[in-house]
Amino acid sequence: MPTNYYMFFIAALIPLIVGAVYYNPKVLGGPWMRVNGFTDADMEGANMAFTFGLSYILSILAAFILSTLVIHQAGVVQMMSPAVAEAGSATQQQFNELMTQYGANHRSFGHGFLHGGFLTVFLILPIIAVNAMFERRGWKYIWIHTGYWFITLGLMGGVLCSTLEYAPLS
Secondary structure, three states, rough: OOOHHHHHHHHHHHHHHHHHHHHHHHHHHHHHHHHHHOHHHHOOOOOOHHHHHHHHHHHHHHHHHHHHHHHOOOHHHHHOOHHHHHHHHHHHHHHHHHHHHHHHOOHHHHHHHHHHHHHHHHHHHHHHHHHHHOOOOHHHHHHHHHHHHHHHHHHHHHHHHHOEEEOOOO
């Protein structure tokens, strides 16, 4: 677990902030409303506290799994488990030596953004597109949402990859 676990909660704000800008009617909110057949009247009366609250909680979950995808060192922990958790074990010593030598590799904002983008293209786009095809939605709908997730997961991945800190295991 990171020593600065609060970064998950900070990164989880990114979808809300990006969404506020991205889906603003002056950006892509107008086209989004049109492809969904929404009017301004349709957008009134929603329980926005519930919507934003649940969105934030779900974004925290996304931040946790995203960190394992953008930080390669997480795979080493998974590969060496459960023996790596045994205090003073040879496996734990090997892990700590590996982290001393390679723990800082690929730990930049750009690297995290790249992996967030890959996740969008290779997982999020197919999911959105499959759902959209069965819902009889067009490509404009697909690209609007995929663009949002590309920006969002790229920023979240960049922040998590460049800021999460792990202490040696003991």
